[in-house]
Amino acid sequence: MRPDPQKSPSLAITVLVSVGCHPLTGRGRRADQDARGVELARALPLAEVRLLHAGVLDAGSDAALRGYLGMGFDALTLIEQPESSDVVPALAEVLADHPPTLVIAGTRAERGEASGLLPYLLAERLGWPLVAAVAEVEGVEGGVATLLQALPRGQRRRLQVRLPAILTVDSAAPAPRQSAFGPARRGQLAVHEVGEAVPDAELVEWVEQPARKRPKRLKIVKAASARDRFKAAAAKAEGGSGQVLDGVTPEQGAEAILKLLKEEGVLRR
């Protein structure tokens, strides 16, 4: 079966994948958000998905990258670079050579600085629009993609973005499929040559240390006297601050509640 090029042109998607880090063992794995990005791309009809990674290739990263191949891919394009090089120029070069319609990336990496800046730098460099926190791609039609964006509190927002575009995916996107062992072993890591790697000079100068536990914020009571401090410490629920409607009909009460709900903007229209 050959798709009709006129009617249904295939959709070229590049998913940027990185080497993740297991939160407990610290071992390399496929990064969770990137895997979700791959899943999102796979779920699109007529998608031609290409995986792209820039970084070192050693035993650890090999196993992690094969995790993506196990999601049903024959090959993954790999830009080999020494440790702590800037990946943005290399990725931008590859993307500019073969511009896809959509680029999907995770929101933040699981190793290194993990500033989450990479998609933004790529978008700025390529001049493409970027949409953050995409939960679902509803459709691509006529050079415009319709997306669902994940908002805090489980809410969703529908957006339309002109293609080509960069999307980032966070943990609200659908969970990735399992990585199958056989395809992961058989898949190819196709090394792609680009120009000279640019070392990240600034990162080397910073002091890196294991995350310290953040101090818990104390409730500071500003009181002049011991009596006020005692009162503040012993106080139960504060009274008198709220409005109490006593002896009203249910209708009046309901009206007051409705007014508050509207003011807060929680009521669905």
Add this chain to the structure above:
Amino acid sequence: MSEIRRRDPRREWIARNRLHRDHVSVLAVLGQGNTPSEWLGPNGVMRRNPHAVGFIGPNGLKRIDRSGGQQGGPATVATGTAASDSRQAVTIEAPAFLVAVVPDMSGGRLSSHDRDLLGLARQLADADPARPGAVLAVLFGSHKEEALGEAGVDRLLHLGDDAYEGYAPEARLAVLAAVERDLAPRHWLLPDSPLGGADLGRRLAARLGERPATGVWQLEADAEARGKNGSGWRCTARGAANTRDFLRPLPRVALALAECAEPVSETRHAAEPVTLAQPLPVLLSRIADLGPVAVDPAGVALAEAGFILSAGNGVTDWEGFHHAAKLLGATQGASRVAVDDGHMPRHRQVGATGTWVTARVYVAVGISGAIQHLQGIQSCDKVVAINRDPGCDMIKRADLAVIGDAALVLQALVTLVEQEREEKRHAA
């Protein structure tokens, strides 16, 4: 009032006779009760009369209040007003530099994250008292925050245009770029919160060509860093999925986590409006916001729901309750009693042994407000209580309390909402 001063010789006598039973109360009446217990003796020695300490309480018992004020009731009122007035008003006329802050203003108000960020901005601005900086807040869309000055804002750039409502990162970025061009702030601070500052801040950094510090949670003055890039500050930033800290000089653009600094509480600032020198260019947005999508509120996890209708032992009409929740689009919660009685599933329980909720609006229907339940709703913004008992603890916690039968009030609310929707449908 007549001008004639009337004397009461008996009272005067009692006031002189400090051994008299009514001495203190008479002093209080005569308005001389300020220092009856302490005076400077003829030899310059402080003399004390321990019997004169305190006052006679309403039950005829002597009360001693060591808080400094003489009488309990009025004294605390006085300290309360004094506390609110003690905040020092600060106006910075000619700031040496600007610290730009772009708060999220989720729900149209400063979030606690925004307040922390403004506290951080104040640290940067006020570091050198000789050359104070000003904090510039850039707000998008409409907002209902009145206390911006109290949160530490000196200058306010408010863009209330509709173009900035919803998801409009390109339009907002254009404004920030214009601010950079016109006002050239020394620091840019944004909250590293999903979809708010995290998105906009990274766009800004990419546009300005600055390498931002993300996940900043600590800031220290550091002379070494001053030599290097002139910022004079060193920050600690979280990275690598919250497992590593990076100590680095503070760059121009920083995205800070919640609780990065203490919010401003001791000063009041001017929040003077400013405008941009040049009109903003009209730009064609490549991202169109088609508005929110209705999600099933039952599918939203209780811990992150924004609007919760919660049922307690006072709910009798469960059909009506479920219907009301569905109509209002609220996620359902419950007290432990309602769960134990089998009216609601266990994962809907709010409280110490249930879920800690963070809703913007929490409506407690027939819940008495046991401490275990109140713990779970500590971080809710607005609490509405519907209860029959005006003395219960939930009423004390609530911002709005309606005393009445839960079933009737809910029924009235449902009718009201249905009516309004009907009218809207007819109007449309």
